[in-house]
Amino acid sequence: MNCEVKVKDRIGTINPIFTCQxxxxxxxxxxxxxxxxxxxxxxxxxxxxxLLISQxxxxxxxxxxxxxxEDGAVFGALDRVETAVDVLLxxxxxxxxxxxxxxxxxxVIGDDIDGLITKxxxxxxxxxxxxxxxxxxxIHTPSFVGSMVSGYDxxxxxxxxxxxxxxxxxGKINLITGWVNPGDVKELKHLLAExxxxxxVLFEIESFDSxxxxxxxxxxxxSTTVEDLQATGSAIHTFALNRYEGxxxxxxxxxxxxxxxxxxxxxxxxxxxxxxxxxxxxVTGKPIPESLVRERGIALDAIAxxxxxxLADKKVAIYGNPDLVIGLxxxxxxxxxxxxxxxxxxxxxxxxxxxxxKALQDNVDYPMEIVTNADFWxxxxxxxxxxxxxxxxxxxxxxxFVSIDYNIPMVRVGFPTYDRAGIFRNPVVGYxxxxxxxxxxxxxxxNDMEVKKNxxxxxxxx
Amino acid sequence: MxxxxxxxxxxxxxxxxxAVVKGPGEDLTDALPKGYLNTIPGTISExxxxxxxxKHVIGTPMKDVIHLSHGPVGCTYDTWQTxxxxxxxxxxxxxxxxxxxxxxxHIVFGAEKLLKQNILEAFDAFPDIKRMTIYQTCAxxxxxxxxxxxxxxxxxxxxEVDIFVCNSPGFGGPSQSGGHHKINIAWLNxxxxxxxxxxxxxxxxxxVGEYNIQGDQEVMLDYFKRMGIQVLSTFTGNGTYDSxxxxxxxxxxxxxxxxxxxxxxxxLRARYGIPRLDIxxxxxxxxxxxxxxxxxxxxxxxxxxxxIAEETARWKPELDWYKERLxxxxxxxxxxxxxxxxxxxxxxxxxxxxxxxVYTKFGHQGDMEKGVSRCGEGALAxxxxxxxxxxxxxxxxxxxxxFTGKRPGEVAKKMRVPYLNAHAYHNGPYKGFExxxxxxxxxxxxxxxxxxxxxxxxxxxDDYAIDKGFVTRRMLSDATLSEEAKASPxxxxxxxxxxxxxxxxxxxxxxxxxxxxxxxx
Numbered sequence: 001m002n003c004e005v006k007v008k009d010r011i012g013t014i015n016p017i018f019t020c021q022x023x024x025x026x027x028x029x030x031x032x033x034x035x036x037x038x039x040x041x042x043x044x045x046x047x048x049x050x051l052l053i054s055q056x057x058x059x060x061x062x063x064x065x066x067x068x069x070e071d072g073a074v075f076g077a078l079d080r081v082e083t084a085v086d087v088l089l090x091x092x093x094x095x096x097x098x099x100x101x102x103x104x105x106x107x108v109i110g111d112d113i114d115g116l117i118t119k120x121x122x123x124x125x126x127x128x129x130x131x132x133x134x135x136x137x138x139i140h141t142p143s144f145v146g147s148m149v150s151g152y153d154x155x156x157x158x159x160x161x162x163x164x165x166x167x168x169x170x171g172k173i174n175l176i177t178g179w180v181n182p183g184d185v186k187e188l189k190h191l192l193a194e195x196x197x198x199x200x201v202l203f204e205i206e207s208f209d210s211x212x213x214x215x216x217x218x219x220x221x222x223s224t225t226v227e228d229l230q231a232t233g234s235a236i237h238t239f240a241l242n243r244y245e246g247x248x249x250x251x252x253x254x255x256x257x258x259x260x261x262x263x264x265x266x267x268x269x270x271x272x273x274x275x276x277x278x279x280x281x282x283v284t285g286k287p288i289p290e291s292l293v294r295e296r297g298i299a300l301d302a303i304a305x306x307x308x309x310x311l312a313d314k315k316v317a318i319y320g321n322p323d324l325v326i327g328l329x330x331x332x333x334x335x336x337x338x339x340x341x342x343x344x345x346x347x348x349x350x351x352x353x354x355x356x357x358k359a360l361q362d363n364v365d366y367p368m369e370i371v372t373n374a375d376f377w378x379x380x381x382x383x384x385x386x387x388x389x390x391x392x393x394x395x396x397x398x399x400x401f402v403s404i405d406y407n408i409p410m411v412r413v414g415f416p417t418y419d420r421a422g423i424f425r426n427p428v429v430g431y432x433x434x435x436x437x438x439x440x441x442x443x444x445x446x447n448d449m450e451v452k453k454n455x456x457x458x459x460x461x462x
Numbered sequence: 463m464x465x466x467x468x469x470x471x472x473x474x475x476x477x478x479x480x481a482v483v484k485g486p487g488e489d490l491t492d493a494l495p496k497g498y499l500n501t502i503p504g505t506i507s508e509x510x511x512x513x514x515x516x517k518h519v520i521g522t523p524m525k526d527v528i529h530l531s532h533g534p535v536g537c538t539y540d541t542w543q544t545x546x547x548x549x550x551x552x553x554x555x556x557x558x559x560x561x562x563x564x565x566x567x568h569i570v571f572g573a574e575k576l577l578k579q580n581i582l583e584a585f586d587a588f589p590d591i592k593r594m595t596i597y598q599t600c601a602x603x604x605x606x607x608x609x610x611x612x613x614x615x616x617x618x619x620x621x622e623v624d625i626f627v628c629n630s631p632g633f634g635g636p637s638q639s640g641g642h643h644k645i646n647i648a649w650l651n652x653x654x655x656x657x658x659x660x661x662x663x664x665x666x667x668x669x670v671g672e673y674n675i676q677g678d679q680e681v682m683l684d685y686f687k688r689m690g691i692q693v694l695s696t697f698t699g700n701g702t703y704d705s706x707x708x709x710x711x712x713x714x715x716x717x718x719x720x721x722x723x724x725x726x727x728x729x730l731r732a733r734y735g736i737p738r739l740d741i742x743x744x745x746x747x748x749x750x751x752x753x754x755x756x757x758x759x760x761x762x763x764x765x766x767x768x769x770i771a772e773e774t775a776r777w778k779p780e781l782d783w784y785k786e787r788l789x790x791x792x793x794x795x796x797x798x799x800x801x802x803x804x805x806x807x808x809x810x811x812x813x814x815x816x817x818x819x820v821y822t823k824f825g826h827q828g829d830m831e832k833g834v835s836r837c838g839e840g841a842l843a844x845x846x847x848x849x850x851x852x853x854x855x856x857x858x859x860x861x862x863x864x865f866t867g868k869r870p871g872e873v874a875k876k877m878r879v880p881y882l883n884a885h886a887y888h889n890g891p892y893k894g895f896e897x898x899x900x901x902x903x904x905x906x907x908x909x910x911x912x913x914x915x916x917x918x919x920x921x922x923x924d925d926y927a928i929d930k931g932f933v934t935r936r937m938l939s940d941a942t943l944s945e946e947a948k949a950s951p952x953x954x955x956x957x958x959x960x961x962x963x964x965x966x967x968x969x970x971x972x973x974x975x976x977x978x979x980x981x982x983x
Binding site: 010011012013014015016018019020021022023036038041042043044045047048049050051052054055058059060062063064065066067068069070072073080081083084085086087088090091092103104105108109142143144145147148210212213214215216217218219220347377381397398400401405 | 470471473474500501502503504505506507508509510511512513514530533534535536537538539540541542543544556557558559560561562563564565566568569576579580583584587599600601603604605631632633634635636637638849850867868869870872873875876877878879917918919920
């Protein structure tokens with residue numbers, strides 16, 4: 001077998017690829033309208049995650065902290081959450097949804113946030129905020145379990161679990177996007193609109209690409225409402241595009257409300273987008289319209305210009321969120337490229353059983369490695385000490401110095417991509433995403449040829 | 463009554479004591495906000511944690527060190543690559559960060575074995591690096607791992623390595639400031655006095671509380687070296703681990719950020735009798751005075767004066783060019799701690815702007831004393847600001863520009879207030895005579911950005927002239943200036959994009975040692 005799946009052979013982490021679970025829950029929370037989460041832990045768990053997300057989106061948004069200090073760590077800090085909920089609701093009259101997101105410290109000290117929520121519902125909410133619609137929910141995201149990816153998965157499930165209701169079948173599908181960008185949501189909604197499919201999208205974050213308006217009043221916020229979340233229980237079908245970021249919610253809806261679900265495909269590349277549209281068509285009975293056939297054609301036309309002349313046989317390393325990495329690897333293979341190294345930054349034991357990874361193992365005819373629980377040293381060490389040669393890196397900004405120090409061009413994808421302008425605005429999913437990715441990769445290689453004077457004359461005629 | 467009550471904070475009356483407006487004729491006894499108290503949960507404060515104060519602010523700028531955090535991976539990831547503390551060794555400390563990656567089983571059974579293996583792995587991965595700092599996090603503090611014992615064990619097994627341990631979990635104090643204190647004292651207790659430095663000058667200082675943001679430290683070191691001063695160590699920007707072990711041999715501690723690093727200076731004074739001299743690298747006058755004070759201490763005022771004269775002649779005209787164009791522009795000076803008093807008076811006097819508000823995320827009352835006294839009448843001072851108060855302040859004060867952090871900067875942008883990064887700078891360094899002009903340049907570029915002007919226009923309503931294909935900053939900033947001012951041959955800052963690389967490898971005059979001079983006589 002040419003493709004090996006292995007766990008990182010060191011115990012520690014040198015330059016982590018992922019941050020921890022609460023960050024994923026926080027990213028999910030900002031997708032919901034009138035929602036401000038309270039992260040129960042030290043203040044850094046919020047301050048830095050807000051900084052990270054704001055660097056990525058170049059926008060601001062609100063997440064609160066329970067500000068656990070020493071006394072709370074020693075004597076228990078539930079009183080901090082009580083105060084936080086009261087203060088937050090008093091000062092933000094529009095807020096309806098308040099997830100209480102736990103962290104390592106408050107999980108270790110064993111604060112019972114579930115019990116506290118019951119207490120607050122019967123006490124504070126009933127007494128002080130009786131005329132307000134307020135929903136509290138616990139989200140358990142200890143940092144020493146999983147990663148930001150599982151934190152996102154857990155949070156989506158917990159939001160759905162909190163709100164989903166069985167009502168009259170509404171004929172809609174649920175589309176759980178996974179951890180994507182505003183540009184991806186826009187593209188997915190475009191595909192649904194072209195198909196004429198009515199969908200509840202979790203989460204509608206496209207307005208995080210928000211304007212600068214003359215009145216100075218524009219605010220970035222998620223647009224998925226409580227009603228949207230409630231309606232997920234009455235849908236005809238759930239599509240969770242990413243296995244590791246949203247499948248838990250789909251499985252919950254299937255089990256509790258008998259809403260059938262489809263996990264995947266992550267619609268990266270032409271083939272995966274085709275598969276998504278076919279499945280959508282099968283479930284809804286709506287045909288794939290001529291407009292999408294044409295869009296697909298435009299994408300293929302653009303990709304044909306760069307694929308077999310420039311991208312073919314280029315060796316690429318890909319790191320980041322697992323569904324993204326796998327989707328990109330699949331697309332790269334369709335582009336005749338050679339994904340040599342895939343880095344998945346957490347210890348999820350399910351990766352080895354992923355059918356997509358098994359398919360890679362069965363069909364790749366050159367040496368390829370997939371490392372789980374990986375860090376950036378797994379990439380750098382191979383480049384520095386083990387003879388790995390690469391033409392291109394696909395991944396997020398935290399790996400920028402590998403690209404810079406080893407002179408390997410890099411296309412920014414995933415989260416976070418703070419060191420390039422406007423990445424969040426563009427999709428990697430759908431036909432538009434396929435075009436964007438292929439052209440970004442080609443342009444990165446072109447630029448590299450010029451910087452290194454490596455057949456830079458090639459593009460004199462193209 | 464000087465306390466300022468925000469409309470948005472009426473339901474949390476304890477906030478009232480945290481903001482003041484400096485009224486006419488009032489002084490500190492009338493107007494001083496409370497500071498460094500526990501944060502009110504749920505206010506959406508901007509404060510960080512004590513771990514980041516220790517590791518991210520003070521520890522990590524040390525450049526030749528493996529910085530390992532003992533805990534789950536998030537603390538490490540989140541505080542990695544979010545600052546601009548560069549170094550002259552190819553930025554090792556920016557590029558590499560290490561996490562022991564504590565998982566659930568370690569929480570249950572202890573993570574000391576894991577930590578030891580981590581330490582060895584990290585040293586093995588970077589065989590040229592022999593120094594390490596280890597930072598406790600919330601999780602490993604709560605499970606009670608004895609990090610110090612593990613570090614000792616490794617140092618015994620590998621005598622060539624040296625390890626510093628900082629126990630400053632995130633929950634340790636109201637803000638990052640708790641971590642500043644802890645790492646100051648920990649470094650002093652564990653490491654100072656364990657290396658005997660070579661003394662090469664009659665004038666030996668530690669440069670303390672300086673983190674080399676965009677090269678600030680290298681700019682200041684250039685002045686010190688031109689004065690023939692030996693900088694034994696910098697705590698900690700661009701500093702080396704071993705040089706910081708020899709801090710006890712300095713003649714003087716020159717202290718820049720008194721918020722984050724006064725503790726070690728005070729203890730070095732108590733334990734080793736080294737005096738503390740507080741300086742300001744920001745602002746031509748403050749910097750000149752600082753160099754003079756250092757010169758005076760050592761009896762080499764002439765060397766300081768020579769530098770001040772040369773640098774002022776080179777950069778003051780460009781600074782004045784900006785001052786003329788920034789007159790009366792309203793500024794919200796909203797940094798983390800010490801910059802509120804480092805900058806308040808200096809930008810008003812030397813750039814002509816008016817500071818309408820100062821705030822501090824983690825400062826103490828002492829910082830507010832300095833800041834408030836350096837502001838003019840009517841300035842609003844806020845301790846531990848929160849999101850809604852900031853928005854209310856911006857709506858009320860209508861500043862022309864704001865100096866704050868990245869994320870609050872995004873809030874300001876939406877409210878049509880241009881922002882400069884007060885922590886990491888836009889196009890720094892901002893210290894030094896040239897750096898100060900770069901700061902003025904950045905303010906000018908933000909305030910007179912044609913895009914900023916365009917964003918005020920509602921094309922569906924406003925009747926605005928569409929007769930121009932472009933507008934330059936000069937067309938905006940010079941509109942109301944005198945003909946004489948407009949005719950100035952200066953056109954703003956003339957330095958390079960990167961003023962730091964050129965300083966590296968620069969040669970300096972060799973001053974004869976006093977002992978040698980005396981012997982010859």
